[in-house]
Amino acid sequence: MTIIRPDISARAASAPRSGIGEIVTYARGRDNLMPLWIGEGDLATPDFINRVASEALLAGETFYTWTQGIPELRQAIVRYYERHYSDTPKLSVDNIYVTGSGMQSIVLAMQVVASPGDEVIYLSPAWPNAARAGDVSGAKAVPVELGFTDGRWVLDAERLAAAITPKTKALFINTPSNPTGWTATKEDLKAILDLARKHGLWIVADEIYGLYYFEANRAPSFMDVMEPEDRIIFANSFSKNWCMTGWRVGWMVAPAEIGQTLTNLIQYSTSGVAQFMQKGAIAALDQGDDFIRTNIERARTSRDILCDALIATNRVETRKPEGALYAFLKIDGVEDSRAEAFRIVDETGVGMAPGTAFGPGGAPFMRACFLRDPRQIEDAARRLSDYIRRR
Numbered sequence: 001m002t003i004i005r006p007d008i009s010a011r012a013a014s015a016p017r018s019g020i021g022e023i024v025t026y027a028r029g030r031d032n033l034m035p036l037w038i039g040e041g042d043l044a045t046p047d048f049i050n051r052v053a054s055e056a057l058l059a060g061e062t063f064y065t066w067t068q069g070i071p072e073l074r075q076a077i078v079r080y081y082e083r084h085y086s087d088t089p090k091l092s093v094d095n096i097y098v099t100g101s102g103m104q105s106i107v108l109a110m111q112v113v114a115s116p117g118d119e120v121i122y123l124s125p126a127w128p129n130a131a132r133a134g135d136v137s138g139a140k141a142v143p144v145e146l147g148f149t150d151g152r153w154v155l156d157a158e159r160l161a162a163a164i165t166p167k168t169k170a171l172f173i174n175t176p177s178n179p180t181g182w183t184a185t186k187e188d189l190k191a192i193l194d195l196a197r198k199h200g201l202w203i204v205a206d207e208i209y210g211l212y213y214f215e216a217n218r219a220p221s222f223m224d225v226m227e228p229e230d231r232i233i234f235a236n237s238f239s240k241n242w243c244m245t246g247w248r249v250g251w252m253v254a255p256a257e258i259g260q261t262l263t264n265l266i267q268y269s270t271s272g273v274a275q276f277m278q279k280g281a282i283a284a285l286d287q288g289d290d291f292i293r294t295n296i297e298r299a300r301t302s303r304d305i306l307c308d309a310l311i312a313t314n315r316v317e318t319r320k321p322e323g324a325l326y327a328f329l330k331i332d333g334v335e336d337s338r339a340e341a342f343r344i345v346d347e348t349g350v351g352m353a354p355g356t357a358f359g360p361g362g363a364p365f366m367r368a369c370f371l372r373d374p375r376q377i378e379d380a381a382r383r384l385s386d387y388i389r390r391r
Helices: 019-027 047-058 071-084 102-113 128-136 157-162 186-199 256-267 275-287 289-311 337-348 374-390
Strands: 096-099 119-124 140-145 147-149 152-154 168-174 202-206 232-237 250-253 326-331 365-369
Touching: 019 337, 047 275, 071 096, 071 250, 071 275, 096 102, 096 256, 102 128, 102 168, 102 202, 102 232, 102 250, 102 256, 119 128, 128 140, 128 168, 140 157, 157 186, 168 186, 186 202, 289 326, 289 374, 337 365, 337 374
Parallel strands: 119 140, 119 168, 168 202, 202 232
Antiparallel strands: 096 250, 147 152, 232 250, 326 365
16 A cells, blocks of 8 residues: 655655556566566567677766767667658757657656646547656646547547647647557648647657558658648657667657757756667667568567457457557456456466556557567467457
8 A cells, every 4th residue: 555645745646556567566477477568579689789788888888978869879860760751851960869768758848848737638548658747747638539430549630629728738649559559640640730730739749659550661750741840849769669678768859949958858857878878779770670670570460360369259349450569459348457457367367458557548448569479479369369258
């Protein structure tokens, strides 16, 4: 039981426990566990990245360094966008800021765009950390539910527009989406951008899963529809593309005019990312495109295995997601996914995240990350299918 002391910040004390972390803590370390609950695969960081970081560490690159990221890494990020987003606005190092994880990028973006009492709208169901980052900064996170029809998630632009008030300062848009897999079309992005322009709002664009898109080489991006003067901050991370979840390194793309503000916020939070880790990140960007392609195809195979098996039970409502790394599924008869997550891990050994952790619209669903060896996913799919059929 958590005891709330009266002598600490009420805002900090009110931060809720992670609904994902709760089930992880409950079952972590069990024998024969298949952990599909968090957004992480089963592969360690590849050697070509580790080797460069290790060499930099052994060479003594352990001193304070550039707060906003070493110039070589920032330039490597520019090259990454030139390769994968070649027909989009040209970036320079002045648009790039290295952070201590994608999560920190989101926290800093929220701090920049909203003050206490302001509102930030986000699309729900959603990864809970983003909304909580707004809450802890003093802004109010306002959910707008995606529509769910025939197993597919869709944006209702009119519902989004209706949620905007005089207090709204920003729209937080995650596409491809964690947990739903919803991926905005260019028309969706144009509609959202038109709303932001009309109401003078910032957009915080979480495009961490931009390359994990199973319909084309990458998902549509705000970079495809924006103009240089548009107020958009992009959050990204090394975690998913290159299996670097434990490194806690991310980046931001932002207007150069707010660069000093972002640098100041990094200075007063982490003061920057270790230089030897940044050297590994350069290797990831410059040498890792083949690894990304292999990882995406691995995810596609595992996605198909898991979704096909669950749909075949005739008791699961879902479709193969267009993007990201998650099956977000609705099991017939399940209303309380939190209780169901505990029951499933106890009876099958498969750990899934309850939809209750993802806000309005998520309660009846379960989330399973399929970025794993297809043989492991076959095992998990068999266990889950057997459980669902006899439930």
